[in-house]
Amino acid sequence: MAPQTPSAGAGEVIELSVSRQASQVERDEKSAAHITDEAGHLAVQAIAAGEPDAAASKRVLRKIDAHILPFLCITYALQFIDKTSLAYSSVYGIIRDANLAGQQYSWASSIFYFGYLLAEYPGVALLQRVSVAKFLGANIVLWGGVLMSTAACSSFAGLATVRFILGMTEATISPGFVAVTGIWWSRQEQAGRSALWISFLGVGGCIGGLLAYGIGHIGGSLAPWQYIFLILGAVTVVWGIAFVIFVPDGPARAGWLSDDDKVVAVQRVAANKTGTGRSRRFDASQVVEAATDPAVIVLGLISFVNAIGSGGLAFGPLIVQGFGFSPLNTILMQLPLSVVQTVAQLASGVLSSKIRSSRLHVASIAMIPPIIGACLINKLELDNKWGRLVGVWLLGSYPVGFLVILGLLSSNIAGSTKRSVASGWVFVCYCVGQISGPQFFKSKEAPEYQSGIVAMLCAFCINLLLNQILRLLYVRENRRRDIGLEGLSEETVEALKRESELRGFEDVTDKKNTMFRPTGRAMMPPKAGHSPDSTDSSACGASSTSTSSSSGASHDGLSPSPPPSTSSPIAASALAAAKAAPDPANSAAARQPLSRRGHFKSRLGCFSCKRRRVKCNELRPECSPCRRLGLACVYPPAAANASPSAASAASPAAAALRANPSMLVLQDLRFYHQFLTTAFPTLPLRGAQVWSEAAAMSHEYEHLAHALLGLGASHLSQNGNVDYTSQALQHRVVAIKLFNEQLGKPARSSADADALFATVICLLTQSSLLSDTMIEYMTMTRGANLVATTIIPDFANSIFRSFTPERHIQTLTSMVCELPKDFAAIDAFRASLVSLEPICHENTEKAYLGCQVRCIDALRQSSLDAWKEFVVLYMMPSAFSNQEFLALINPENYAGQLLVIHMFLLDYMLGRFCIAPADGPKLPGRKNVIIGWTRDLARALPGDYQRYIQWPLQYCEVLAGLDARYLLSP
Structure with a gap:
């Protein structure tokens, strides 16, 4: 910050002190400076506008469903039909005509996923950098052309080559659809929509079976299996062209949405905290985070074992044909399997959307029918073909596990690079499983294929176990974050929620976005008697409740406070850095007890341990339980009968602050001392006396009190042995909110203006000690300079009279x-x-x-x-x-x-x-x-x-x- 001189940019939108009556949208546009999402210019408008009107939201949702869902559903059905066309062809003679021997048919099935694996990471990387819809459409056209060329194969080498290329062209479809789902639908909607388009695997199985049955009756010059590839490939090419033409990349490019509808579309997904598009920047730190995130690792393992279980898909027609059915009847007997698959996927989507905390439970339950089915196929006698056929049909619910994985990728992972890496990891594991699965089906074991059936059985059991392990990981993470929200005021939660939504457009990962949860429920502190153990414990919980959660009364029984304004440049920067931290100054009503085990009462323990009802070992300045859980450790104030001598020894400013004891706790006194002795701003130059006077004023101006306490806490964190970042940010958020409220009111005295000016300088100084990005700091500095130019009309009667340009130059010249x-x-x-x-x-x-x-x-x-x-x-x-x-x-x-x-x-x-x-x-x-x-x-x-x-x-x-x-x- 510089001495006060008129700014040439004072007429710009960013100068909020001059244009205080401008709309909230104009006020928040400066916040887009560091937003990397392509829809960032809509994001700031959407978040500033708050929750969309219910009627408008439903209208836009209907448009999105009508324009996007059909393309996702039909494309996924075509992908399944085309991918499994080799299985249909197997009963129509391709094994004979292509001269396949031994395990060559198994390898022809597996080699598809070698190509899939090779193209997975490059494809996912391209999804981050190019037009998503156009890239997916081009791949659909390519795979259709490759599929048609399969009709010309007459050897294993030719068939393997075509299958490898086909796998490369289809590699980006599933991760691309995950990205598209995250762009267009809110988290609570994603489970149902994902279930719908994934359920078209089963629809594709039904349609593919009927088509294969009908094509089998063609009596042309080509073999039936050749007609299968030619017809299905031609349909796919036409559909891919339509995909390129009619599917936009996101709300900002949807020609069928009006400008107002585009803002509503972004509003609907703002609470996802994942953005509405892609950032074109590659962030190496997000790669490391993805590689070390246990939940991401388990997601990949689930994908692997689920893919092994689907290895029987390529051999399904051969298994059924081994029961004694003709080729045409074999195709018909596959139809119930597809029906079971469709019903299971739709049912899982509905249950996940309607029942809270159910997503991973549903996935686990869906593994039970395949386990039973594999046991029937393996244990029943060979002549009991109908009992074994029922076992085959029961395998149809296994894809539900993969459906859940795709849903979690889109809703529970934030950060463009992290989500790309996680998607790539999951689909690499998927490919490895698909490659491995067919190899358990040995030609010498036909038609029983006992090794393959046992491998499927083991995979289904491990899948069920991993689902529950993943659920426990989410439970632990949610519990940790819930504890961090305990005792926060409703105002602070609303501010952090709003900040978290904006950070979703800044390419921030789920781990670094404080209010992000691997759930679909509202981001609110636990209510009285509500243990974090009983929260919506997973992504296991489908995103079933609205994230706009302030719909109900606050946890302290008061009506929800309005969200804090982000109308100043300082607010935009601070909210981008805010983290949840317990608020020791909350009322007793805000510190309702949680349902935890009791212990011997500790009258001197910290507030965090009291709220959690655990024993506090009363170590100062931070007890062991708080240090272990990363909580703010705040102890009750000293007894009221402190010695008069101690009180009199305090500074006059400290005595003034004690006039409002609710403002300070013991740690705050330490921050205050740090500010007075070391941490006060460097401007005005040689201005220690100025800041001593400002501190003495702070008991009358709460925004100034919180600003100087926040600066003291940040300075102490940088130069001490204890990290007080949470407390520093807590004070910062409150100071900004109160500052914004006062900025819109005329200063009644020179003291009012001095307090506002001092608050600006303290907040700006604190921002130079925070780990925000350089862009956020520059935005903050520019905004503060512009706002500060109009705060003090007359420096003659101000404590900052030495900060005029002339006096400032004189001081600096002497320095x-x-x-x-x-x-x-x-x-x-x-x-x-x-x-x-x-x-x-x-x-x-x-x-x-x-x-x-x-x-x-x-x-x-x-x-x-x-x-x-x-x-x-x-x-x-x-x-x-x-x-x-x-x-x-x-x-x-x-x-x-x-x-x-x-x-x-x-x-x-x-x-x-x-x-x-x-x-x-x-x-x-x-x-x-x-x-x-x-x-x-x-x-x-x-x-x-x-x-x-x-x-x-x-x-x-x-x-x-x-x-x-x-x-x-x-």
Whole structure:
């Protein structure tokens, strides 16, 4: 933040202090600066507008169902028919005509999944970077053409080649449909819609069987199996062309939705916290998270054993033919299997949508009929063909397990890269299972195929067990997150819920999005007497309840508070960083006891242990149970009969704060002390006395009290042995909410204006200590600069009277000195800046670069001249138009990102050569944030941009070992 000068960008939408009457949509558009989702411009509008009108939501849902569902359902039916066309052909003579011997038919079936496996990860990666609908449609056309070419195969080599290519073209269909389902439907709708389009596997089986039966009666010059491939392939090609033409990538591109309907479509899925499209950025950290997430690993294992169980699908007609049926009757006897499959999948979808906490239970129950069926096939005598045939039909419910996996992929995994990696992992396991399954069916065991039947039986049993293991993982995760919400006020929960929905569009993973749950229920604290053990414990629970949960009364018996405004730039940044943390200052009604086992009463234990009704070992500052569970450990206030001497020894500001004891608990006193002694903002320069006066005012201005407590907590986390990030963010969220409320009211006195101005500076300073992204910090800084310019109308009577441009320059002139300079480092910095010229194309980029070059050149001659140029550089983003600023900090604008990083490092270089150590700012933890941003950018840059980040990385290594000082930015 800089001294108050009029900003050239004051007329922009982002300057909320001037345009306070603008609509909420306009206010929140600045938040889209760091949103990577393609529908981000709709997302901010949708979230700002809140829940959609019920009638509008139903109208849009009907349109989506009418335009998208038919394409998903029919395509999935065609995929199943085409994939299993080899099985139909097996009873019409392809084994004989293609000269297949021994295990070659098994390999012809398995090799399809080698191609599927090879194309899986490249296909999933492309789904993240290209038009989803067009890419899927092109693959449908390709697989149809490949299927038609199968009619020309007359050898194992030719058949294996075609099957391999067919597997490659079909590899992206299932993961693509998972992505499409997540884009268009809310989490509570996804289970039913996924069940519907997956149930068309069974419909495809029925239709395919009837088609194969009818084609078997064609008396042409070709063999019946050749007609099967030609006819089915031609139908698929025509359908793929229709898919390309009529299916959009998302709401933003749906021509059959009006502009208002597009916003409603995004509103409906905002609470998914997974976004409505794809981010084109690849995030390596999300790859690591996916690889180490136990739930993702178990999802892959379930996919593997489920695919082994389906190995009998390719041999189904041969097994049934072995019961003594003719080729045509064999096809007809397969129809009941398809009917069972369809009914089981539809029933599972309905049950999962209607019954809470049922999804994985339904999947487990669906494994019981196949287990019984496999036992019947294996144990009944060979002459009991009808009993064994019933066993075959009972196998039809096994695909329900895979249906559940697809639903969990779309609803329970967030983060574009993580979801792509998880989908790839699941389908790789699926391919390996499909490859392995047919190999258990040995030709020498025909027609009993005992090894194959036993393998299926084992796979079904393991599948059931893994379903329950996955459910327990979700139960444990939900319990951990529920504990983190205990004791929070309704206002805070609403703020975090709103922030969580917005973060869904920022490509944040489910692990990092605090309010994300692997469930479909509302994100609310447990009610009185409601143990986390009894929550909707899984993705096991279908997404059956609305995530807009504030539909009921709050847990403390009060009506729900309205969601906090995100109308200021500060609010947008803070909500993007907010995390759930217990609120020790809540009323007693908000701390209802949970149904846990009792213990001997501890009158001195922390609030968290009291609420959970567990024994507190009363360690200070953090007890062992809270440390283990990651909870905020807050103890009751000291007794009221504290000694007068102790009270009198406190500072006047602390005494003033005690006038409102509900505002402070013991930890807050520690944060307050940290603020007064070390953590107060660096601006105004040499302004310790200013912040002492501001602290004394804080007992009258709650927004200021929470702002300075949050800053003290963040500083203590950076420089102490205990992490107080949760408490810091808790204070930050409350400060922002209260600040927004006061910003819309006229200041009645100079103290009112001073309190608002002090709050802005504290919040901005705190943001430099948080692990937000660099883009969020830049957005916050620009917004704060613009808002702050109108807060204090008259500095003459303000405690910030030393922060006028004239007084600020006087102070800085007295601080800046000509220290010995490292000209080699200065020259290296300049060379790194000049190297950016070829990639800076926009006028704003060229101006930003030119100002930095002038600053570094001035540093060689005069520290004061260099500082004056840096002031211009620091204020420059505030002078940009909103569009220019968003373009500069766009995550895909690598030149802009590199320029911003150089600006931060230039600040430290100026501090190193221009400010004496005694005058340096006292926020040493900030340099670690800057270093982290630099390294994050290095990981995100593509290969041809890596040379531009090498010097900044090298300077960060130097910076890490220095007592780093900086000049202007907080």
